[in-house]
Amino acid sequence: MEDRFSRPMRGELRLRVVDRVGRVVTESVGHNLIVTGGYEAAAEALAGVAGAAIARVAVGTSGTEPTEGDTALTDAVSVAVQSVEYPAAGTVRFNFSIGYDVAVGMTICEFGLLTADGRLFSRKVREGIEKTEAMSIVGRWDIIL
Numbered sequence: 001m002e003d004r005f006s007r008p009m010r011g012e013l014r015l016r017v018v019d020r021v022g023r024v025v026t027e028s029v030g031h032n033l034i035v036t037g038g039y040e041a042a043a044e045a046l047a048g049v050a051g052a053a054i055a056r057v058a059v060g061t062s063g064t065e066p067t068e069g070d071t072a073l074t075d076a077v078s079v080a081v082q083s084v085e086y087p088a089a090g091t092v093r094f095n096f097s098i099g100y101d102v103a104v105g106m107t108i109c110e111f112g113l114l115t116a117d118g119r120l121f122s123r124k125v126r127e128g129i130e131k132t133e134a135m136s137i138v139g140r141w142d143i144i145l
Helices: 037-047
Strands: 009-020 024-031 054-060 077-080 084-087 089-097 109-114 120-130 135-144
Touching: 009 109, 009 120, 024 120, 037 109, 037 120, 054 089, 077 084, 077 089, 109 135, 120 135
Parallel strands: none
Antiparallel strands: 009 024, 009 135, 054 077, 054 109, 084 089, 089 135, 109 120
8 A cells, every 4th residue: 555655745737728708728637847946845835934835827938848956937927826725635726827918929838836936846848838819728736745
């Protein structure tokens, strides 16, 4: 039997691309890499360090695979986390939306969770999304402890 506490912290990003009439154009689900700075921020957040809590979601243009040493996204544009939920014991969910007028013209290949003080917590790379004014990207990012 697997010991729950022997598994590393992990994350899952669910995305829906939605058109202006509310139709879901595409959906995806994938795992992310929690970077070294993310583990440091998690430890600091547990100790109540100001700025260590996750507060923003960023999108960027790099399709380079994530590494533990990543500290930023390329050409990043960020939005505030809209709400936080706790869907199961040991899970925190960050809900967000990349609105119709955000990141227009960008080929979005990467997503990142950012702390309140701007540090990269985790990173996900995927096939590019050609962002236009005709779409928003609605997401939920679960971090499982």
